[in-house]
Amino acid sequence: MEFHHADLFEGIADAIGDRLALVCGDVRLTYAELDAHANRLAHHLAAAGVEPGQHVAVQLYNGVEYAATVLAALKIRAVPINVNYRYVQNELRYLYNDSDSVALVYDVEFEERVAAVVAEAPKLRHLVAVGGEPALKGAVAYADALRDQPATRGFPARSPQDLYIIYTGGTTGMPKGVMWEAAQIIFAFWNPTMPRPERPGDLVEQARAAGPLTMMPVAPLMHGAAQVATFIAWWMGATVVYTRRFDAAEVWRTIEREKVNSLTITGDAMAIPMAEELARGGYDTSSLFAFVSTGAIFTGSVRERIQKLLPDTMVLDRFGSTESGSTAEAVSGSSPEKGLRFAPDVTGVTVLDDALRPVPPGSGVIGQVARSGHIANGYYNDPDKTARTFPVVDGRRWLLTGDIATVEADGSIAVFGRGSQAINTGGEKVFPEEVEAVLKGHPAVYDAVVTGVPDERWGNRVAAVVQPVAGQDPAPADLDAHCRKELSGYKVPRVYAFVAEMKRSPAGKADYRWAKQIAQEA
Known part of the structure; x- marks a missing residue:
């Protein structure tokens, strides 16, 4: 056994095979059942010509098929490639080709977009469609891919140097594929509350000895944070719970139904609607002891609201990135408004x-x-x-x-x-995160993204794209007065653009290219 995702998952499946591994909607699979499911798909991919080191693109919503595809690729020493399900033709064309993917597992509802560009990705030679019969010539239905394939293993030996790639970014340019060695990513994102294993078998024994635990990555699995959170849960012998897509009400219903103990979100874009839904009442959150944000800005005012709504739950803000792993915890009093401080x-x-x-x-x-x-x-x-x-x-x-x-x-x-988002206005640097956090502290502001627009005198001026709270109509003068209580004058937005809905990635990352265009038009 190696420090390799497939080796470790298989070891855990052998040790606690009858324990529940994954829940999504009505689907419930034990570790042994998920392992057998992934084995069948792995054998299909190998039979279709996917070789060790080659790349398998995954263009799916959350669900058993996503988790099984990632495991299946890793089992045959191939590399899963996450595809943002919101991507349109130009972005998909870029990603299919930049990643050199040879196979694609996709939801049939994306088929029109897939069909429009697949011919322009010459290395992409095998397609598997989830959720129905594909109309695309040559594509195989997911159920057919699994049919007649063995549930046993029989895969080649793996290496801790096998690659794991996560595509990230896209807020200011096309996404980039972050390459990890299997052992490195396992330890870079290791849960700091758990002892680090010296041998792979130690991790399996930790999972075997762990008590019942249910963990929920709320973000889409096309985001690295959710993939990492899934494996962290499995290393703890826990049950992983997904919702197919993010919907705040469905998340809280799922937490109540499945008695979720710990959840992971990605910043304000998820925390704000979850706080609003929770405030409406009617949910049993007594099982929840940890509410963790990572991978995106978690504004202090939003965090405080969550904490008031969940007084008996630890609300944590983790610092890290796809390239670095999880590295630090926010210290007491840390917030974008007052200053982010991490230990x-x-x-x-x-x-x-x-x-x-x-x-x-x-x-x-x-x-x-x-x-x-x-x-x-x-x-x-x-x-x-x-x-x-x-x-x-x-x-x-x-x-x-x-x-x-x-x-x-x-x-x-x-x-x-x-640094890449800093606005240089008259020689002073303005960091958008600080201004965004102050704006989101205004009771009439639901969401805000801050960017720079050209200015003849100062080089750039600060501009804010604002999504008001439903039914509210904040005046620029009121927002200006609010910001001046918290910010130096040069940081205060000079331009406001109001939008009905903020454009963010499925994981909550701001789309600064879009925001700059909206602000320039204003």
Whole structure:
């Protein structure tokens, strides 16, 4: 057995096969049943010519088919490739080709988009359709793919250096494939409350000895946070619960029905509608002891609202990225409005200055959050970006996360925002996250995204795209007065654009390209 997702899952399935592994709607599978399901699909993919090291694209909503496809690819040493289900033709054409995918498992409701570009992805030679009979020539129905395939294993030996790729980004450009070695990603995202195993068998024994636990990744599985949360749950011998798509009411109904103990969301885009739905009442949340946000900004005012609604639940904000893993926990009082401060809970996390030297604690020197040790290999098909993002300094390989920060005297890291989104206005830097958080503290603001628009005098001016609370009509003057109570004048938006619905990714990430266009039009 290796530190490899497929090896470890199989070991756990052998140890606790009758324990419930996955629930989605009416579907309930034990570890043994999910393992057998994934085995059948793995044998089908191998019979279709998918070889070790080749890539299998997954364009699905949450469900047993998504989890089984990821496991099936890993079982035959292939690499699952997550596809954003909102992508349209140009984005799909890019991703199919950039990832060099040779097979695609997709929901039939996406078939029109798939059919429009599949001929322009010459390496993509095998298609499996979930949810009905495909109309696309050559595509195989998922049920037919499983039929007559053995539920047993018989796969080649695997390596802890086998790749796991997660495509991420797309807020300012096309997505990029983050490459991990299997063992590295397992430990980079390791649950800090659990002891780290020295041998693969130790992890299996931990899962065997664990008590009953039900965990729910709320984000879509096409987002790395949900994939990682799924494997973390399995390493704990837990039951993973999904909803097919994000709907706040359905999430709370599922938490009540399945007695969920821990859930993971991605920032405000999920937390705000979940808080609104919970405030309407009628849900039993007594089983829930952990509400965790990761992968996106979790505004202080939103976090406080969640905590008031769930007074007996731990509400946590984790810091990390697809490239770095999970690295830190927000300290008491941390928020985008008052200042984000995180305490690293793994070794190798620091802030590097412009010369790529560690920032002395308490010096006030500004640099980039960086991590060494368990970090990604780089970006697929992009050696230049890999070299820039993963520099080697004095023989030590670092990841530069792009998060601008300094180190406080107590060793905590104060994060100002993502450098690539910073707005330079008259020589001053404005980090959108801080302004967005203040705006979302206004009672008439449901959501906000802040960007820069050209200005003849200052180079750029701060602009805000705002989605009001339903039935509210906030005046720019009121928002201006609200912001000036919390922000320096140069940070206050000069332009407001009001929209009926904010455009975000399924995982809640802001679409800054769209926001900039809307703001420029305003």
